[in-house]
Amino acid sequence: MTSSPTLAPLRSTPFRLLAAGQGLSWLGDALVTVALSVAIVQRGGSASDLGLVVGTGMAARMAFLLVGGVWADRLRPQRLMVLCDVVRAVAQLLLAAELGHSHPSTASLCGLYVLTGAAGAFFRPAMASLQPLVVPDSDRHGANAFLGLLRNGANVAGPALAGVLVATAGAPVAFVANAATYAVSAVTVALVRVDAPRSARQPMWHELAAGWTEVRSRDWYWKNLLGHGVWNTAFGVLAVLGPVVAIHRLGGAAAMGVIGTAVGAGGVLGGFVAMAVHPRRPLLAGNAGLALTGLLAASYAWPCQLWVVVAAAVVAMLGLAFLNACWETIVQDQVPHTVLARVSSWDDLTSFVGIPVGNALAGPLAAAYGPEHTLVVTAGVFVVASLAPLLSRSVRRLDATHARGAGVELEPAL
Numbered sequence: 001m002t003s004s005p006t007l008a009p010l011r012s013t014p015f016r017l018l019a020a021g022q023g024l025s026w027l028g029d030a031l032v033t034v035a036l037s038v039a040i041v042q043r044g045g046s047a048s049d050l051g052l053v054v055g056t057g058m059a060a061r062m063a064f065l066l067v068g069g070v071w072a073d074r075l076r077p078q079r080l081m082v083l084c085d086v087v088r089a090v091a092q093l094l095l096a097a098e099l100g101h102s103h104p105s106t107a108s109l110c111g112l113y114v115l116t117g118a119a120g121a122f123f124r125p126a127m128a129s130l131q132p133l134v135v136p137d138s139d140r141h142g143a144n145a146f147l148g149l150l151r152n153g154a155n156v157a158g159p160a161l162a163g164v165l166v167a168t169a170g171a172p173v174a175f176v177a178n179a180a181t182y183a184v185s186a187v188t189v190a191l192v193r194v195d196a197p198r199s200a201r202q203p204m205w206h207e208l209a210a211g212w213t214e215v216r217s218r219d220w221y222w223k224n225l226l227g228h229g230v231w232n233t234a235f236g237v238l239a240v241l242g243p244v245v246a247i248h249r250l251g252g253a254a255a256m257g258v259i260g261t262a263v264g265a266g267g268v269l270g271g272f273v274a275m276a277v278h279p280r281r282p283l284l285a286g287n288a289g290l291a292l293t294g295l296l297a298a299s300y301a302w303p304c305q306l307w308v309v310v311a312a313a314v315v316a317m318l319g320l321a322f323l324n325a326c327w328e329t330i331v332q333d334q335v336p337h338t339v340l341a342r343v344s345s346w347d348d349l350t351s352f353v354g355i356p357v358g359n360a361l362a363g364p365l366a367a368a369y370g371p372e373h374t375l376v377v378t379a380g381v382f383v384v385a386s387l388a389p390l391l392s393r394s395v396r397r398l399d400a401t402h403a404r405g406a407g408v409e410l411e412p413a414l
Contacts, residue, residue, distance in 0.1 A: 007142075007275075008135075008138075008139045008142055009135045009139045009142045009143035009146055010146075011139075012134055012135045012136075012139070012143075014133070014134035014135075014192045014193060014194050015134040015135050015139075015143055017134075017188040017189070017191050017192050018130065018131070018134050018147075018188065018189065018192055019146060019147060019150060020184075020188055021184055021185035021186075021187070021188030021189055022127070022147065022150065022151075022185060023150035023151075023153075023154060024181045024184050024185065025085075025181045025182060025184070025185040026150060026151050026154035026155070026158075027154040027157060027158050027161070027181065028158075028177060028178035028179075028180070028181030028182065029154070029158070029178065029181075030154050030155050030157070030158020030159060030161075030162065031158050031161060031162040031165065031174045031177055031178055032092070032095075032162075032174050032175055032178045033158070033159070033162070034158070034159050034162035034163065034166065034174070035162055035165070035166050035171040035172075035174035035175060036050070036053065036054070036099075036171070037050055038166050038171050039099045039104070039171035039172070040053070040104075040109075042171070043099075043101075043102065043103060043104060044103065045104075045106070049106050052106060052110060053106065053109045053110050053113050054113070055356075056110040056113055056114050056117070057110075057113030057114060057116055057117035058117060058352065058356065059114075059117070060113070060114040060115075060116075060117035060118045060121065061117035061118065061120050061121045061352060062121075062349060062352045062353060063118075063121070064117075064118045064121035064122065065121045065124070065125070065345045065348055065349045065352070066208060066211070066342070066345050066346070066349065067121070067122075067204070067208075068121040068122035068123075068124065068125045068126075068341075068345060069125040069211060069341045069342035069343075069344065069345030069346075070204060070207045070208060070211070070341075070342060071122060071125075071126075072122065072125035072126040072128070072129050072341030072342075072345075073125075073129065073198070073199070073207070073211075073338060073339060073340070073341045073342050074198065074201055074207075075126075075198075076196050076198075077126040077127070077129040077130040077133075077196055077341070078126075078130065078189050078190060078192055078194075080122055080123070080126040081123055081126045081127060081130065081185075081186075081189045082186045082189050082190050083122075084119040084120070084122050084123035084126070085123070085182045085183070085185045085186035085189065086182075086183075086186055087115065087116075087119040088115075088116050088119045088120070088123075088179075088182045089179040089180075089182035089183050089186070090179075091112050091113075091115045091116045091119070092116070092175045092176070092178045092179035092182065093175070093176065093179045094112050095109065095112050095113075095116075095172075095175045096172040096173070096175035096176045096179070097172070098112065099171055099172045099175065100170075100172045124344075124345070124348055125341035125342070125344055125345045125348070126341060128328075128340060128341055128344035128345075129196060129337070129340050129341040129344075130189075130192070130194070130196070131143070131144065131147070131328070131332065132332035132337070132340070133194040133195075133196060133337075134192060134194060137333070140328075140329050140332055140333065141274070141278050141282075141325060141326070141329040141400075142275050142278075144274075144324070144325045144328040144329050144332075145271050145272075145274035145275040145321075145325040146271065146275055148267070148270070148271045148274065148321050148324050148325055149267075149268055149271025149272065149274075149275070149321075150271075151267075152264055152267030152268045152270075152271055152317075152321060153264075153268050153271075155264050155267065156261065156264030156265065156267075156268065159260070162174055165177065196337065197337055197338055198338060199338045199339075207342065208342070210339065210342070211339055211342025211343060211345070211346070212346070214335065214336075214339045214342065214343050215343055215346050218334065218335075219392065219394040219395075220283065220334075220389075220392065220394040220395045220398050221331070221334075221335075221343070223389045223392050223394075223395055224283065224287075224327070224389045224395060225346060225347060225350055226389075227287070227385045227386065227388055227389045228347060228350050228351060228354075228385075229350040229351075229353070229354045230354070230381060230384075230385035231290065231293070231354070231381075231382060231385040231386060232350065232351045232353075232354030232355050232358065233354040233355070233357050233358040233361070233381075234293075234297070234358060234378050234381040234382050234385065235293070235354070235355060235358060235382075236354060236355040236356060236357060236358020236359040236360075236361070236362065237358040237359075237361055237362040237365065237374065237375075237378045238296070238297050238300075238358075238375070238378055239355070239358070239359065239362075240358075240359055240362035240363065241300070241362050241366055241371050241374060241375055241378075242259070242296075242297075242300055242375075243256055244366070244371060245300045245301075245304065245371055245372075245375070246259055246300075246309070249304055250304070250305075250306045250309065251306060255306055258306065258310060259306075259309055259310060259313055262309075262310040262311075262313040262314050262317075263313045263314075263317050264317075265314055265317075266313055266314035266315065266316060266317030266318045266320075266321070267317040267318070267320065267321045268321075269314065269317075269318050269321075270289075270317060270318035270319065270320065270321025270322050271321050271325075273318060273321075273322055274321060274322045274324075274325035274326070275325075277322075278400070279326065279400065280399060280400055281396070281397065281398060281399060281400070282326035282327070282329060282330045282398070282400050283326065283327070283330060283389070283390070283395050283396070283398050284390060284395075284396050284397075284398075285322070285326060286322060286323035286324075286325075286326030286327055287323065287386050287387060287389060287390055287395070288319075288386070288387070288390075289318070289319030289320070289322040289323050289326075290319055290320060290323040290382075290386040291319070291382065291383045291386035291387050292315050292316050292318070292319035292320075293316040293319065293320060293382040293386070294316075294379040294380065294382040294383040294386075295312040295315060295316055295379070296309070296312040296313055296315075296316035296379075297375050297376075297378045297379035297382055298312075298375065298376060298379035299311075299312040300371075300372075300375045301371075301372040301373075301375040301376045301379070302372075302376075304372075329400070330398065330400065331343065331344065331347075333400065334398075362374070
C-alpha cells in the first residue's frame with residue numbers, strides 16, 4: 001500500500017462545490033429521518049403508517065433506478081441532478097405543509113415520498129457519473145473517501161441536530177430545512193464546470209441491455225455484485241435483530257444510542273483511513289475490510305456485552321467505509337464513463353433489494369432458531385459474502401495501477 005496527501009481532492013474547485021452541496025444535503029436527509037417518525041407518531045399515526053410511508057419511497061427508488069441510470073448516461077449529470085434537487089425540494093416543502101396539519105393524510109405522505117424516492121433514483125446514478133469528473137484520476141480514491149466521510153458525518157450529526165430542531169421548532173421545520181439543503185445542492189451542482197462524454201441515444205431497452213452487458217462482461221464486477229447482494233441481505237437481518245438484542249439485553253434505548261454513535265464514528269474513522277491509504281489491489285483490501293462486519297453480528301450473540309458490541313461496530317463500519325471508497329474508485333477506473341451510471345445503478349439496486357429482504361427474513365428466522373443463533377449465522381454470511389469473490393483471480397488480483405485509464409480521463413477546471 002502507498003500513502004498520498006489526504007486533502008489533494010480539495011484543490012479542485014468542482015470537487016469542493018460538489019462536496020459542499022452533497023454534505024449539506026446528506027445532513028438534511030438525516031434530519032428528516034428522525035422528524036418523520038416523530039411527526040407521524042405525535043399526530044396519532046402508527047408504526048404501520050410510518051413503515052408504509054418509508055416503504056413506498058424505497059419501492060419507488062428501486063422501481064426507477066435502472067431507468068435513472070439510462071437517463072444519467074444520456075444527459076449531462078449536472079442537469080439531471082439539479083432537476084432532481086428541485087423536485088425533492090418542492091416535495092419536502094409539501095411534506096412540511098402536510099405534516100403541519102393535526103391529522104396528516106397517510107396517502108398524501110406516501111405520494112410525496114414516492115416523488116422523493118423516484119427523484120433519488122435518477123439522482124444517484126447521475127451523482128455516480130459526475131463524481132469521477134471533478135478531480136484528476138489520481139485523486140479519485142481520496143475524493144470518494146472524503147465524500148464517504150461527509151456522508152457518515154451527516155449520519156452522526158443529523159439525528160442529534162434533528163432532536164434539537166424538532167423539540168424546539170417542530171417536525172415540519174426539519175423538512176423545510178431539508179428543502180433548503182436541496183436548493184443549495186442544486187446551486188452548487190449547477191456551478192460545477194466539467195464535461196461528461198455521452199454516446200448517441202438508442203431506444204430505452206437497448207440502453208438498458210447495454211448496461212447489463214457491461215455488468216456481465218466484467219467478471220470481477222458481477223461476482224462482487226452477487227456478494228454485495230448477499231451482504232446487504234445479511235445487513236437487513238442485523239438491522240432488525242441488533243436493536244432487539246440491544247433493547248432486551250444491553251440496556252435498552254440508551255444502549256442503542258451508544259451503538260448508533262459507534263456506528264457513525266466507525267464510518268467517519270474509516271473515511272479518514274481511506275483518504276490516507278490507497279491499496280494497490282483495492283478489491284483484495286476492501287473485501288477483507290468488509291468481512292469485519294461479521295464481528296459486529298457475532299458480538300450481539302457472544303459475549304453480548306455493550307462495550308464489545310461498540311468496539312465491533314467501530315471496526316465493522318471502518319471496514320465498510322474503506323470498502324466503499326475502494327469499490328467506487330475501481331469502478332470509476334475500469335468502466336467507460338459513457339455507461340458508468342447504468343452500471344452503478346445495478347449495484348444500487350442490489351443494495352436496495354437486499355436490505356428489505358433481510359428485514360423481512362429476520363423475524364421468521366429469529367422465531368424459528370432464536371436471535372442468537374440467527375445472528376451467528378448472519379455473521380458467517382457477512383464473512384462469506386465478503387471473501388467469496390476473492391476466490392476469483394480477476395477480483396483478487398485486480399491492480400489499481402493498471403486499472404486507471406480504462407475509463408475516460410478528464411482534467412477538471414481548477
